[in-house]
Amino acid sequence: MNQNISLNTSVTSEPRLTSLSHGGGCGCKIAPGVLSEILKSVPQLPFPKELLIGIETSDDAAVYQINDSQAIVATTDFFMPIVDDPFDFGKIAATNAISDIYAMGGTPLFALALVGMPIKVLSNETIARILAGGAEACRAAGIPIAGGHTIDSVEPIYGLVAIGIVDPKRVKSNAAAQAGDILILGKPLGVGILSAALKKDLLSAEGYQEMIANTTKLNTAGPALAKLAGVHALTDVTGFGLAGHTLELARGSHLTAQIDWQQVPLLSNVQNLAEQGIITGASDRNWESYRNDVLLPEQFSPAQQALLTDPQTSGGLLVSCSADAVNDVLAIFKEHQFLDACVIGQMTSKQAQYVTVLL
Numbered sequence: 001m002n003q004n005i006s007l008n009t010s011v012t013s014e015p016r017l018t019s020l021s022h023g024g025g026c027g028c029k030i031a032p033g034v035l036s037e038i039l040k041s042v043p044q045l046p047f048p049k050e051l052l053i054g055i056e057t058s059d060d061a062a063v064y065q066i067n068d069s070q071a072i073v074a075t076t077d078f079f080m081p082i083v084d085d086p087f088d089f090g091k092i093a094a095t096n097a098i099s100d101i102y103a104m105g106g107t108p109l110f111a112l113a114l115v116g117m118p119i120k121v122l123s124n125e126t127i128a129r130i131l132a133g134g135a136e137a138c139r140a141a142g143i144p145i146a147g148g149h150t151i152d153s154v155e156p157i158y159g160l161v162a163i164g165i166v167d168p169k170r171v172k173s174n175a176a177a178q179a180g181d182i183l184i185l186g187k188p189l190g191v192g193i194l195s196a197a198l199k200k201d202l203l204s205a206e207g208y209q210e211m212i213a214n215t216t217k218l219n220t221a222g223p224a225l226a227k228l229a230g231v232h233a234l235t236d237v238t239g240f241g242l243a244g245h246t247l248e249l250a251r252g253s254h255l256t257a258q259i260d261w262q263q264v265p266l267l268s269n270v271q272n273l274a275e276q277g278i279i280t281g282a283s284d285r286n287w288e289s290y291r292n293d294v295l296l297p298e299q300f301s302p303a304q305q306a307l308l309t310d311p312q313t314s315g316g317l318l319v320s321c322s323a324d325a326v327n328d329v330l331a332i333f334k335e336h337q338f339l340d341a342c343v344i345g346q347m348t349s350k351q352a353q354y355v356t357v358l359l
Contacts, residue, residue: 014122017089018199021080021155052168053104057175057252060103060235063166071168073106078114078159082195082313083212086126090133092215093158096238096314098141101164102219103236103317105172105226108141108164113148116157130158141218170226172234174245175252177320181232181347183257184329186338187316189242189307190270191215192280197273210268215314221336222317228332230325237315241286243294243308243355245318250347250354251293253320259345259357261304270310274303282311295353308357316340320347 047054052071053063061075077097081089094111101108113134117127138145138160145160194211197203203211225231233253237245242264250257286309296305316338321329326343333341345358 014126016084017081017086017156018084020118020121052171053173057173058248059174059252060100061106061164063104063168063171065168069167071166071171073101073104073164073166074161075100076114076159076161078157079313080155080157082191082215083198083208086129087133087136088212088216090130090135090158091137092133092212092314094134094137094160095216095218097160097162098137098143099219099236099238099314101162102222103172103234104164104166105170105222105234106164106166107223108143108162110143110146110163111138112161113145114157114159114161115148115150116153116155117150118154118156119152122156130156134158134160137216137218141220166223166226172222172226172231173252174233174235174249177233177249177253177255177257177347178322179255179347179349180323181320182323182326182343183246183259183345183347184319184321184326184333184341185237185242185265185316185344186219186221186319186333186341187214187217187237187312188265188267188340189237189310189312189315190267191312191315192241192283192310193270193273193278193306194267195313196278196280200278202273202278204269207269214267217314217338219317221332221338224332224336225317225319225329228321228325228328230322231319231329232322233320235318237312237318239282239311239313240290241283241309241311242318243357244286244290247290247293247355249318249320253347254350255347256349256351256353257345257347257355259355261300261308261357261359263342263344265340265342265344266307270307271303274306275301279306280311283309286311293353294355294357296357297359299359300357
Protein backbone atom coordinates (compact mmCIF):
# COMPACT_ATOMS: atom_id res chain seq x y z
CA MET A 1 0.00 0.00 0.00
CA ASN A 2 1.38 3.43 -0.97
CA GLN A 3 2.00 5.80 1.91
CA ASN A 4 0.77 9.33 1.30
CA ILE A 5 3.25 12.10 1.92
CA SER A 6 3.55 15.65 3.15
CA LEU A 7 7.02 16.78 2.18
CA ASN A 8 8.82 19.75 3.72
CA THR A 9 12.56 19.63 4.25
CA SER A 10 12.73 23.13 5.76
CA VAL A 11 12.80 23.92 9.48
CA THR A 12 10.16 21.75 11.15
CA SER A 13 8.56 24.67 13.03
CA GLU A 14 7.85 26.51 9.78
CA PRO A 15 4.50 26.20 8.00
CA ARG A 16 4.16 24.18 4.80
CA LEU A 17 5.04 26.33 1.82
CA THR A 18 1.75 25.52 0.10
CA SER A 19 -0.18 26.69 3.18
CA LEU A 20 1.21 30.20 2.66
CA SER A 21 -0.20 30.68 -0.84
CA HIS A 22 -3.75 30.95 -2.14
CA GLY A 23 -2.73 29.09 -5.32
CA GLY A 24 0.24 27.14 -6.55
CA GLY A 25 2.37 26.90 -9.66
CA CYS A 26 0.82 27.96 -12.94
CA GLY A 27 -2.60 27.55 -11.32
CA CYS A 28 -1.90 31.06 -9.92
CA LYS A 29 -2.40 32.56 -13.37
CA ILE A 30 -5.23 35.02 -13.89
CA ALA A 31 -7.88 33.17 -15.93
CA PRO A 32 -7.54 33.86 -19.68
CA GLY A 33 -10.95 35.51 -20.00
CA VAL A 34 -10.29 37.86 -17.09
CA LEU A 35 -6.81 38.68 -18.40
CA SER A 36 -8.21 39.48 -21.84
CA GLU A 37 -10.76 41.84 -20.28
CA ILE A 38 -8.08 43.63 -18.26
CA LEU A 39 -5.79 44.10 -21.26
CA LYS A 40 -8.57 45.64 -23.35
CA SER A 41 -8.26 48.89 -21.42
CA VAL A 42 -4.47 49.05 -21.54
CA PRO A 43 -3.23 51.45 -24.26
CA GLN A 44 -0.94 49.84 -26.82
CA LEU A 45 2.18 51.64 -27.99
CA PRO A 46 3.41 51.21 -31.57
CA PHE A 47 5.69 48.20 -31.95
CA PRO A 48 9.04 48.63 -33.71
CA LYS A 49 9.55 46.43 -36.76
CA GLU A 50 12.35 44.64 -34.94
CA LEU A 51 9.83 43.26 -32.43
CA LEU A 52 8.99 40.06 -34.29
CA ILE A 53 6.65 38.71 -31.60
CA GLY A 54 4.91 40.76 -28.92
CA ILE A 55 1.60 40.34 -27.12
CA GLU A 56 -0.69 40.01 -30.15
CA THR A 57 -1.15 36.23 -30.03
CA SER A 58 -0.42 35.52 -26.34
CA ASP A 59 2.80 33.81 -27.34
CA ASP A 60 5.29 32.29 -24.90
CA ALA A 61 7.95 35.02 -25.11
CA ALA A 62 8.82 38.28 -26.85
CA VAL A 63 11.28 38.11 -29.74
CA TYR A 64 13.34 41.15 -30.82
CA GLN A 65 15.57 40.95 -33.89
CA ILE A 66 19.04 42.48 -33.55
CA ASN A 67 20.55 41.41 -36.89
CA ASP A 68 19.95 39.00 -39.77
CA SER A 69 20.96 35.92 -37.80
CA GLN A 70 20.17 36.77 -34.18
CA ALA A 71 17.09 37.70 -32.19
CA ILE A 72 16.66 38.11 -28.45
CA VAL A 73 14.02 35.95 -26.75
CA ALA A 74 12.76 37.39 -23.45
CA THR A 75 10.21 36.06 -20.97
CA THR A 76 9.34 36.08 -17.30
CA ASP A 77 7.44 33.62 -15.13
CA PHE A 78 6.94 33.36 -11.38
CA PHE A 79 4.41 31.86 -8.98
CA MET A 80 3.62 30.68 -5.45
CA PRO A 81 4.60 27.20 -4.17
CA ILE A 82 3.15 24.13 -5.82
CA VAL A 83 5.05 21.81 -3.42
CA ASP A 84 6.32 22.08 0.16
CA ASP A 85 9.94 21.12 -0.40
CA PRO A 86 11.78 24.45 -0.94
CA PHE A 87 14.44 23.04 -3.28
CA ASP A 88 11.83 21.33 -5.45
CA PHE A 89 9.72 24.52 -5.55
CA GLY A 90 12.67 26.59 -6.78
CA LYS A 91 13.68 24.02 -9.36
CA ILE A 92 10.13 23.70 -10.72
CA ALA A 93 9.64 27.46 -10.97
CA ALA A 94 12.94 27.99 -12.78
CA THR A 95 12.34 25.08 -15.16
CA ASN A 96 8.92 26.49 -15.99
CA ALA A 97 10.33 29.96 -16.79
CA ILE A 98 13.12 28.64 -19.00
CA SER A 99 10.58 26.55 -20.92
CA ASP A 100 9.23 29.65 -22.66
CA ILE A 101 12.61 30.18 -24.32
CA TYR A 102 12.61 26.61 -25.63
CA ALA A 103 8.99 27.00 -26.78
CA MET A 104 10.04 29.77 -29.16
CA GLY A 105 12.79 27.56 -30.58
CA GLY A 106 15.41 29.56 -28.70
CA THR A 107 18.48 28.72 -26.65
CA PRO A 108 18.63 30.22 -23.14
CA LEU A 109 21.54 32.56 -22.33
CA PHE A 110 21.06 33.74 -18.73
CA ALA A 111 18.41 34.45 -16.13
CA LEU A 112 17.47 36.98 -13.45
CA ALA A 113 15.79 35.78 -10.27
CA LEU A 114 12.47 37.20 -9.04
CA VAL A 115 12.12 36.59 -5.30
CA GLY A 116 9.30 37.59 -2.95
CA MET A 117 9.43 35.96 0.48
CA PRO A 118 7.69 36.38 3.86
CA ILE A 119 10.97 36.88 5.71
CA LYS A 120 9.36 36.85 9.16
CA VAL A 121 7.71 33.49 8.45
CA LEU A 122 10.34 31.52 6.53
CA SER A 123 13.89 30.97 7.70
CA ASN A 124 16.90 32.14 5.72
CA GLU A 125 17.74 28.46 5.27
CA THR A 126 14.41 27.71 3.59
CA ILE A 127 14.64 30.76 1.31
CA ALA A 128 18.20 29.80 0.37
CA ARG A 129 17.00 26.30 -0.53
CA ILE A 130 14.38 27.77 -2.89
CA LEU A 131 17.07 29.81 -4.62
CA ALA A 132 19.36 26.78 -4.74
CA GLY A 133 16.64 24.79 -6.53
CA GLY A 134 16.31 27.55 -9.12
CA ALA A 135 20.07 27.64 -9.55
CA GLU A 136 20.11 23.88 -10.13
CA ALA A 137 17.57 24.18 -12.97
CA CYS A 138 19.67 26.93 -14.54
CA ARG A 139 22.80 24.82 -14.17
CA ALA A 140 21.05 21.99 -16.02
CA ALA A 141 20.11 24.47 -18.78
CA GLY A 142 23.72 25.66 -18.94
CA ILE A 143 22.99 29.26 -17.93
CA PRO A 144 23.90 31.54 -14.99
CA ILE A 145 21.58 33.52 -12.76
CA ALA A 146 23.13 36.92 -13.40
CA GLY A 147 21.13 39.00 -10.92
CA GLY A 148 17.56 39.64 -9.89
CA HIS A 149 15.31 41.43 -7.42
CA THR A 150 13.93 40.58 -3.98
CA ILE A 151 11.03 41.86 -1.89
CA ASP A 152 9.46 41.04 1.46
CA SER A 153 6.13 39.49 0.43
CA VAL A 154 3.09 38.10 2.26
CA GLU A 155 3.19 34.96 0.08
CA PRO A 156 6.33 33.16 -1.13
CA ILE A 157 6.96 33.91 -4.80
CA TYR A 158 9.81 32.71 -6.98
CA GLY A 159 10.58 32.73 -10.69
CA LEU A 160 12.89 34.02 -13.37
CA VAL A 161 13.34 36.50 -16.13
CA ALA A 162 14.84 34.28 -18.83
CA ILE A 163 16.79 35.63 -21.79
CA GLY A 164 17.66 33.58 -24.85
CA ILE A 165 18.71 33.81 -28.47
CA VAL A 166 17.32 32.42 -31.71
CA ASP A 167 17.85 32.69 -35.44
CA PRO A 168 14.95 34.90 -36.67
CA LYS A 169 14.31 32.41 -39.47
CA ARG A 170 13.73 29.65 -36.90
CA VAL A 171 11.41 31.44 -34.49
CA LYS A 172 8.37 29.27 -33.79
CA SER A 173 5.25 31.22 -32.89
CA ASN A 174 2.00 29.76 -31.58
CA ALA A 175 0.19 31.44 -34.49
CA ALA A 176 1.60 29.74 -37.58
CA ALA A 177 -0.09 26.34 -37.66
CA GLN A 178 -1.42 25.13 -41.02
CA ALA A 179 -4.54 23.19 -41.92
CA GLY A 180 -3.67 19.50 -42.07
CA ASP A 181 -0.97 19.79 -39.42
CA ILE A 182 -0.61 17.07 -36.80
CA LEU A 183 -0.54 17.99 -33.09
CA ILE A 184 2.07 16.34 -30.86
CA LEU A 185 2.30 16.79 -27.08
CA GLY A 186 5.62 16.29 -25.29
CA LYS A 187 4.58 15.66 -21.67
CA PRO A 188 1.59 13.97 -20.01
CA LEU A 189 -1.14 15.99 -18.26
CA GLY A 190 -2.23 16.06 -14.64
CA VAL A 191 0.23 18.23 -12.68
CA GLY A 192 -2.51 20.44 -11.25
CA ILE A 193 -4.46 17.45 -10.01
CA LEU A 194 -1.36 15.96 -8.36
CA SER A 195 -0.68 19.30 -6.66
CA ALA A 196 -4.28 19.36 -5.38
CA ALA A 197 -3.81 15.84 -4.00
CA LEU A 198 -0.56 16.93 -2.31
CA LYS A 199 -2.33 19.78 -0.52
CA LYS A 200 -4.91 17.29 0.77
CA ASP A 201 -2.19 14.81 1.88
CA LEU A 202 -3.54 12.30 -0.65
CA LEU A 203 -0.51 12.01 -2.92
CA SER A 204 1.62 8.88 -2.69
CA ALA A 205 5.41 9.05 -2.59
CA GLU A 206 5.46 7.55 -6.09
CA GLY A 207 3.00 10.19 -7.31
CA TYR A 208 5.13 12.95 -5.84
CA GLN A 209 8.27 11.67 -7.54
CA GLU A 210 6.45 11.46 -10.87
CA MET A 211 5.21 15.02 -10.42
CA ILE A 212 8.71 16.31 -9.65
CA ALA A 213 10.26 14.41 -12.57
CA ASN A 214 7.67 15.88 -14.94
CA THR A 215 7.87 19.49 -13.74
CA THR A 216 11.66 19.69 -13.49
CA LYS A 217 12.36 18.24 -16.94
CA LEU A 218 13.61 21.04 -19.20
CA ASN A 219 11.95 21.24 -22.63
CA THR A 220 15.33 21.02 -24.32
CA ALA A 221 13.82 19.58 -27.51
CA GLY A 222 12.62 23.06 -28.54
CA PRO A 223 15.66 24.29 -30.53
CA ALA A 224 16.00 21.00 -32.43
CA LEU A 225 12.28 21.02 -33.26
CA ALA A 226 12.58 24.59 -34.50
CA LYS A 227 15.14 23.51 -37.07
CA LEU A 228 12.63 21.22 -38.78
CA ALA A 229 10.99 22.86 -41.77
CA GLY A 230 7.86 20.80 -41.17
CA VAL A 231 7.32 22.27 -37.69
CA HIS A 232 5.04 25.26 -38.20
CA ALA A 233 3.98 26.26 -34.68
CA LEU A 234 5.21 25.59 -31.17
CA THR A 235 4.02 26.46 -27.66
CA ASP A 236 4.09 24.97 -24.18
CA VAL A 237 1.11 23.85 -22.13
CA THR A 238 1.04 25.62 -18.78
CA GLY A 239 -1.52 27.42 -16.62
CA PHE A 240 -4.43 27.58 -19.06
CA GLY A 241 -4.40 23.81 -19.55
CA LEU A 242 -4.29 21.80 -22.75
CA ALA A 243 -7.59 23.32 -23.92
CA GLY A 244 -6.48 26.89 -23.28
CA HIS A 245 -3.08 26.72 -24.95
CA THR A 246 -4.44 24.74 -27.89
CA LEU A 247 -7.09 27.45 -28.19
CA GLU A 248 -4.40 30.14 -28.37
CA LEU A 249 -2.64 28.17 -31.11
CA ALA A 250 -5.85 27.67 -33.08
CA ARG A 251 -7.09 31.24 -32.67
CA GLY A 252 -3.73 32.73 -33.63
CA SER A 253 -3.59 30.50 -36.72
CA HIS A 254 -7.28 31.08 -37.66
CA LEU A 255 -7.92 27.33 -37.63
CA THR A 256 -9.66 24.69 -35.54
CA ALA A 257 -7.74 22.16 -33.47
CA GLN A 258 -9.19 18.67 -33.11
CA ILE A 259 -7.98 16.83 -30.00
CA ASP A 260 -8.31 13.05 -29.89
CA TRP A 261 -8.82 12.61 -26.16
CA GLN A 262 -8.05 8.88 -26.20
CA GLN A 263 -4.51 9.69 -27.37
CA VAL A 264 -3.72 12.38 -24.78
CA PRO A 265 -1.05 11.11 -22.33
CA LEU A 266 -1.84 11.36 -18.60
CA LEU A 267 0.28 11.08 -15.47
CA SER A 268 -0.32 7.99 -13.33
CA ASN A 269 -3.54 7.92 -11.29
CA VAL A 270 -4.69 11.44 -12.23
CA GLN A 271 -7.83 10.10 -13.91
CA ASN A 272 -8.77 8.35 -10.67
CA LEU A 273 -8.01 11.44 -8.57
CA ALA A 274 -10.09 13.65 -10.88
CA GLU A 275 -13.00 11.22 -10.62
CA GLN A 276 -12.78 11.68 -6.84
CA GLY A 277 -13.16 15.44 -7.29
CA ILE A 278 -9.53 16.24 -6.49
CA ILE A 279 -9.00 19.14 -8.89
CA THR A 280 -7.81 22.75 -8.71
CA GLY A 281 -10.00 25.84 -8.65
CA ALA A 282 -8.02 27.09 -11.63
CA SER A 283 -9.44 24.28 -13.75
CA ASP A 284 -12.98 25.63 -13.30
CA ARG A 285 -11.82 29.22 -13.89
CA ASN A 286 -10.10 28.15 -17.07
CA TRP A 287 -13.23 26.44 -18.38
CA GLU A 288 -15.46 29.44 -17.65
CA SER A 289 -13.04 31.64 -19.59
CA TYR A 290 -13.05 29.69 -22.85
CA ARG A 291 -16.00 27.30 -22.79
CA ASN A 292 -17.67 29.04 -25.76
CA ASP A 293 -14.66 28.28 -27.96
CA VAL A 294 -14.29 24.59 -27.06
CA LEU A 295 -16.69 21.86 -28.23
CA LEU A 296 -16.86 18.76 -26.04
CA PRO A 297 -18.59 15.45 -26.87
CA GLU A 298 -21.82 14.85 -24.95
CA GLN A 299 -20.35 11.86 -23.09
CA PHE A 300 -17.30 13.82 -21.89
CA SER A 301 -17.17 13.36 -18.12
CA PRO A 302 -16.47 16.05 -15.48
CA ALA A 303 -13.19 14.29 -14.68
CA GLN A 304 -12.11 14.41 -18.33
CA GLN A 305 -13.05 18.09 -18.51
CA ALA A 306 -10.98 18.74 -15.39
CA LEU A 307 -7.96 17.09 -17.04
CA LEU A 308 -8.49 19.01 -20.28
CA THR A 309 -8.45 22.31 -18.38
CA ASP A 310 -5.99 21.29 -15.65
CA PRO A 311 -3.28 23.95 -15.17
CA GLN A 312 0.09 22.47 -16.05
CA THR A 313 3.14 23.80 -14.27
CA SER A 314 6.23 23.37 -16.45
CA GLY A 315 4.15 21.41 -18.95
CA GLY A 316 5.10 19.88 -22.26
CA LEU A 317 5.73 21.37 -25.69
CA LEU A 318 2.79 21.32 -28.09
CA VAL A 319 3.92 20.98 -31.71
CA SER A 320 1.94 21.63 -34.87
CA CYS A 321 3.73 20.02 -37.80
CA SER A 322 3.14 18.65 -41.26
CA ALA A 323 2.26 14.96 -41.52
CA ASP A 324 5.59 14.11 -43.14
CA ALA A 325 7.48 15.64 -40.19
CA VAL A 326 5.77 13.57 -37.48
CA ASN A 327 8.40 10.83 -37.32
CA ASP A 328 11.20 13.40 -37.11
CA VAL A 329 9.41 15.29 -34.34
CA LEU A 330 8.84 12.11 -32.33
CA ALA A 331 12.47 11.09 -32.86
CA ILE A 332 13.69 14.42 -31.44
CA PHE A 333 11.42 14.05 -28.43
CA LYS A 334 12.75 10.52 -27.88
CA GLU A 335 16.35 11.72 -28.21
CA HIS A 336 15.67 14.23 -25.42
CA GLN A 337 14.03 11.52 -23.28
CA PHE A 338 10.43 12.67 -23.67
CA LEU A 339 9.16 9.12 -23.90
CA ASP A 340 5.47 10.02 -23.45
CA ALA A 341 5.41 12.33 -26.48
CA CYS A 342 2.66 11.34 -28.91
CA VAL A 343 0.21 12.52 -31.56
CA ILE A 344 -2.94 13.96 -29.95
CA GLY A 345 -4.83 15.55 -32.83
CA GLN A 346 -4.75 17.70 -35.93
CA MET A 347 -5.46 21.17 -37.28
CA THR A 348 -8.34 21.75 -39.70
CA SER A 349 -9.94 24.69 -41.44
CA LYS A 350 -11.86 27.00 -39.08
CA GLN A 351 -15.12 25.54 -37.78
CA ALA A 352 -17.71 26.89 -35.34
CA GLN A 353 -15.37 26.44 -32.34
CA TYR A 354 -11.62 26.84 -32.26
CA VAL A 355 -11.12 23.56 -30.38
CA THR A 356 -13.07 20.33 -30.84
CA VAL A 357 -12.50 17.35 -28.56
CA LEU A 358 -13.18 13.84 -29.92
CA LEU A 359 -13.68 10.60 -28.02
